[in-house]
Amino acid sequence: xxxxxxxxxxxxxxxxxxxxxxxxxxxxxxxxxxxxxxxxxxxxxxxxxxxxxxxxxxxxxxxxxxxxxxxxxxxxxxxxxxxxxxxxxxxxxxxxxxxxxxxxxxxxxxxxxxxxxxxxxxxxxxxxxxxxxxxxxxxxxxxxxxxxxxxxxxxxxxxxxxxxxxxxxxxxxxxxxxxxxxxxxxx
Amino acid sequence: xxxxxxxxxxxxxxxxxxxxxxxxxxxxxxxxxxxxxxxxxxxxxxxxxxxxxxxxxxxxxxxxxxxxxxxxxxxxxxxxxxxxxxxxxxxxxxxxxxxxxxxxxxxxxxxxxxxxxxxxxxxxxxxxxxxxxxxxxxxxxxxxxxxxxxxxxxxxxxxxxxxxxxxxxxxxxxxxxxxxxxxxxxx
Numbered sequence: 001x002x003x004x005x006x007x008x009x010x011x012x013x014x015x016x017x018x019x020x021x022x023x024x025x026x027x028x029x030x031x032x033x034x035x036x037x038x039x040x041x042x043x044x045x046x047x048x049x050x051x052x053x054x055x056x057x058x059x060x061x062x063x064x065x066x067x068x069x070x071x072x073x074x075x076x077x078x079x080x081x082x083x084x085x086x087x088x089x090x091x092x093x094x095x096x097x098x099x100x101x102x103x104x105x106x107x108x109x110x111x112x113x114x115x116x117x118x119x120x121x122x123x124x125x126x127x128x129x130x131x132x133x134x135x136x137x138x139x140x141x142x143x144x145x146x147x148x149x150x151x152x153x154x155x156x157x158x159x160x161x162x163x164x165x166x167x168x169x170x171x172x173x174x175x176x177x178x179x180x181x182x183x184x185x186x187x
Numbered sequence: 188x189x190x191x192x193x194x195x196x197x198x199x200x201x202x203x204x205x206x207x208x209x210x211x212x213x214x215x216x217x218x219x220x221x222x223x224x225x226x227x228x229x230x231x232x233x234x235x236x237x238x239x240x241x242x243x244x245x246x247x248x249x250x251x252x253x254x255x256x257x258x259x260x261x262x263x264x265x266x267x268x269x270x271x272x273x274x275x276x277x278x279x280x281x282x283x284x285x286x287x288x289x290x291x292x293x294x295x296x297x298x299x300x301x302x303x304x305x306x307x308x309x310x311x312x313x314x315x316x317x318x319x320x321x322x323x324x325x326x327x328x329x330x331x332x333x334x335x336x337x338x339x340x341x342x343x344x345x346x347x348x349x350x351x352x353x354x355x356x357x358x359x360x361x362x363x364x365x366x367x368x369x370x371x372x373x374x
Contacts, residue, residue, distance in 0.1 A: 049303050049304060050305075052276075052286070052303075053279070053285055053286040053287065053288070053303065053304035053305070054285060054286075055279045055280050055282075055283050055284065055285065055286070056283070058276075058279070058280065058286075059280060062280075081268075081269060082268060082269070082272070082288065082290070082303065083303075085269070085272045085273065085276070086272065086276040086286060086288075089239075089245075089272070089273040089276040089277060090276060090280060092240070092242045092245070093242050093245065093246060093249075093277060093280065095242075096242050096243070097242065098240055098241060098242065099239070099240040099241075099242065099245075099273065100240065101240070101269065101273075103269070116236050116239075116240065116269065116270075117236060117240035118237075118240065
């Protein structure tokens with residue numbers, strides 16, 4: 001069984017139902033007939049910022065993600081600017097592990113670093129993402145972190161749309177761990 | 188007595204000592220002879236990101252800020268991208284109040300909004316800042332929020348360097364509430 005699965009199937013299913021209910025309650029997930037910016041049709045619409053800016057939902061996400069993080073043998077929780085920062089902050093507070101923020105680009109002044117927080121070659125990190133579709137943006141962040149010598153083997157995403165991120169990250173030798181998937185949302 | 192002062196002078200002093208000890212322990216505050224990027228000399232140096240990326244220190248900051256927030260009659264906690272986001276997230280989780288992130292500039296794609304999170308004209312917000320010097324960047328964020336009709340009367344800053352921010356924000360009809368000041372650090 002993959003190292004990142006907590007407890008039994010039943011507990012995972014209960015957690016999924018708890019999170020889906022919270023995502024619906026705060027308006028982060030809506031059902032209907034939607035046409036996405038990509039032109040694709042979808043039976044559900046995700047506005048994940050409604051979840052990360054709602055403390056009740058963010059607390060549930062952090063608690064569930066923390067269960068996974070404890071199984072991963074990592075020492076740092078990372079989030080990509082800007083959407084991943086509230087998530088990674090909440091998981092850092094929940095686990096007591098230090099936070100690393102990966103900037104989208106190098107800072108123009110001051111340290112000119114792509115990172116906020118301490119990062120050493122021996123560090124082992126988990127990356128937090130709010131929604132994964134193709135997995136492109138998180139793959140870039142993983143590459144930048146690995147270039148420092150640090151190790152990233154896991155990405156926890158709140159919602160995986162199941163549109164190629166898992167496979168893309170597997171190619172990059174990283175495991176995607178979704179709290180919920182599109183299939184879960186459409187069950 | 189200003190509405191934002193919790194309990195008695197003793198309790199505030201105890202909180203200040205607790206926070207200063209934590210800021211020193213995580214390396215966010217160092218003492219010595221420093222020349223700042225502005226060319227000014229200083230007996231102390233602040234790297235506040237060491238505090239926001241250290242969950243133990245961030246938890247102390249959030250708890251102390253939450254005591255102030257509860258006295259302010261506000262319904263939303265706001266933070267300016269990027270430094271204010273971990274702080275505002277932690278205070279949102281601590282108080283149970285929704286989070287608003289104020290972007291530094293309009294987002295290129297998608298919603299093209301300067302805000303992440305819900306913002307309505309009737310909202311009353313407190314702004315979270317990590318360090319204030321002149322108060323310029325937070326004044327811009329206050330202006331942008333007020334242009335929507337919402338009300339911002341308070342800014343909580345972790346450390347105020349006492350270099351004009353209090354006066355500048357007073358001119359803008361906002362009260363700066365520092366958890367610690369330069370004078371506190373140099374006592």
